[in-house]
Amino acid sequence: MNYFEIFGLEEKFSVDLDQLTERFQAIQKSVHPDRFAHASSQEQLLAVKKSTAVNDAYQTLKKPIKRAEYILSLRGVEIPNEQVTFSDNMFLMRQMELREMLAEVKFADDVDAAVFEVTQVLEIEFEQLFKAMQVLLFENSESSNKEACENLRKLKFYQKLHLELDRLEDLLFDD
Amino acid sequence: MALLQIAEPGQSTVPHEHRLAVGIDLGTTNSLVATVKSGLSETIVDSNGDDILPSVVSYQKDEILVGNKAKALAIIDPENTIVSAKRLIGRSHTDIQKKYHSLPYQFCGDENHPSFVTRSGKINPVQVSAEILKTLSQRAQDALGGELTGVVITVPAYFDDAQRQSTKDAATLAGVNVLRLLNEPTAAAVAYGLDNEHEGQQEGIIAVYDLGGGTFDISILRLNKGVFEVLATGGDSALGGDDFDVAIVDYLIEQANLQRPLSPSMERQLLDQACKAKEALTLSNSYQVVLTLAENEQWSTDISKEQFELLIKPLVNKTLRACRRALKDADIEVCAVKEVVMVGGSTRVPLVRAETEKYFDKTPLTSIDPDKVVAIGAAIQADILAGNKPDNDMLLLDVIPLSLGLETMGGLVEKVISRNTTIPVAKAQEFTTFKDGQTAMVIHVLQGERELVDDCRSLARFELRGIPAMTAGAAHIRVTFKVDADGLLEVSAMEKSTGVEASIEVKPSFGLAEDEITKMLKASMTNATEDMQARMLKEQQVEAARVIESVQSALNTDSHLLSEQENLVINEAISSLAKITQGTVVEDIEKAIEKLNHHTATFAEKRMDASIKTALSGQTVDNI
Secondary structure, X not given: OOHHHHOOOOOOOOOOXXXXXXXXXXXXXXXXXXXXXXXXXXXXXXXXXXXXXXXXXXXXXXXXXXXXXXXXXXXXOOOOOOOOOOOOHHXXXXXXXXXXXXXXXXXXXXXXXXXXXXXXXXXXXXXXXXXXXXXXXXXXXXXHHHHHHHHHHHHHHXXXXXXXXXXXXXXXXXX | OOOOOOOOOOOOOOOOOOOOEEEEEOOOOXXXXXXXXXXXXXXXXXXXXXXXXXXXXXXXXXXXXXXHHHHOOXXXXXXXXXXXXXXXXXOOHHHHHHHOOOOOOOEEOOOOOOEEEEOOEEEOHHHHHHHHHHHHHHHHHHHHOOOOXXXXXXXXXXXXXXXXXXXXXXXXXXXXXXXXXXXXXXXXXXXXXXXXXXXXXXXXXXEEEEEOOOOEEEEEEEEEOOEEEEEEEEEEOOOOHHHHHHHHHHHHHHHOOOOOOOOHHHHHHHHHHHHHHXXXXXXXXXXXXXXXXEOOEEEEEEEEHHHHHHXXXXXXXXXXXXXXXXXXXXXXXHHHOXXXXXXXXXXXXXXXXXXXXXXXXXXXXXXXXXXXXXHHHHHHHHHHHOOOOOOOOOEEEOEOOOOXXXXXXXXXEEEEEXXXXXXXXXXXXXXXXXXOOOOOEEEXXXXXXXXXXXXXXXXXXXXXXXXXXXXXXXXXXXXXXXXOOOOOEEEEEEEOOOOOOOEEEXXXXXXXOHHHHHHHHHHOOOOHHHHHHHHHXXXXXXXXXXXXXXXXXXXXXHHHHOOHHHHHHHHHHHHHHHHHHOOOOHHHHHHHHHHHHHHHHHHHHHHHHHHHHHHHHHHHHHHX
């Protein structure tokens, strides 16, 4: 059973998150190990196995980036390794610029404002790429899927930068 | 005419027997036990009418004292009286020395397995916790008049794997059957969420701020139709009210011009005064500290509330930073938090309440006693897990507090499961060999958020042997991390291309190896071999009864999923197990259980899949 089938959902990128969550919770109510705490060891093990699978499916479908990656893998498109560089030269340039921006945050006169500004830039560009990927995934042709995969890799780069920014923020504002 | 009785379809024909189950709040400073009686969860008192048991164990010549009697000896016999052992459980010697420089104990044992030297010999923190668990479970059995089916023990949400495992080991030593390790804030949320009397059934986002004696937890939960979903958790497993005391002690030492090192009893006296000052300053504006520095030499000073708040402000700020991070992890804005629940005795400190209120912009909920709310919630969960409420549809979805990973080349940590992932969870990662013909590899399991191995917590080292010799990079070793519903990690590994299950030797970095627990268990029994044998027999008999009961109730509802032949085989296996259980041969019972399990494996799987379908169809119908 693929993740969409587990929740009885149509195999497409746009997912009704409330519906997903409700179905997830309904299923967990019947398979969670807590339901089997007084049952035999065999049933307990089985419950852990089922509950784990359902959790995994839910976590994957809940997060748009993971969901996109999963859909692409169902369509036979595998995401290349993180180390593989982008063939898009424009984006390579942008990557460097963004890295520089991030590196300069801690030297800014007003660190708060600098963090805010970088966050804004990251979010706007992420949003644009995300929308483009949505359209490509909807089209679902060989070439559009390939392009969606490139977009997804870029989105993952933005996500990583965002994480680094969070870490930097924690570092700067902690004693 | 006598009427024939017919059971409701789907219900067992056996009359429902109430199983005794309790929740234990194993706290740093105080511990409690609670149970659900006629629908109400309440704490159980001892023969003196006290429900709070100080988490203090004193090793005296002929006896081990626990609770108030032990606490009374803390100043006069500090070396043999272990206070706040929870702060030391699952910790290394260096951790302890760095954090608590003024502990009055004599330590022994190696770096990662510190023990106390007491007059009863070497005692480790797991054994100390086991004494507290024993005392509370005995209290519960006396009060409830029977043996306990199982207990739910609460742990700080921010406890790492070593600390959780050590807590479970303590339960094993105490001879207590653990139904679940439950996170303290989640337990508090259950107590409030299901508390109709005070606030009505809660829905929406709640934050649980839990500041105990030695630990701080913040959990962000979403409550919806009986489901308690933890969105994020954070905290500090070494920050609590005890640190407020330490701050006062350091201040007193400075004011009184004392020099460390001080004698153990002087340290205790200082701590005792500090703790009294903290408690007094909850209500009044100043407190007079009196210290006996030497015989006939007294020293005293007044501590004002302002001074106290100045001392603890940095610690309170630290908790608020953890709140901010947890909200961020949960992707929730502060204003979306509907209720803030206060848990733990240290939330009585006015500054803590005021600052929390300011941060969340909400009056925190304190209607359930912050000292008891965790035990009360744990008891509710215990009652459900024991099977006393088959129709209850409460569900707790908890998370792991800290990321889990493996060491890779260059001392870096590769994360396998990230923090705040819902449990149970399993994730696999593939590795390959570095050299031609390599047949073994060391896998180092770590927990924490940082990138460098040295900044994370080492959980265990695995030696993987029996990898078939291949050229470098050709072997595919799949390492699987599994975290169960207790938040405990299990790691396994397999070479993929050949399917060889590599043998694994687990060396927990902290805490005890399994054979050490068995050894300690044996040592604690008077007739070790016979007692162990009796214990094993009883465990197997309990498991056999559980298996028979669950298969029978499964047959009652779902026998239509089986062919006549399958039905027959299963029924035969049940009768044979029931007969063998009457005997005393552990191995035979084990085998009979295995046989029945074997015959019901597909049946169990079919039933679970059917229940998923039912759950889903209920959903789809609801949504039309």
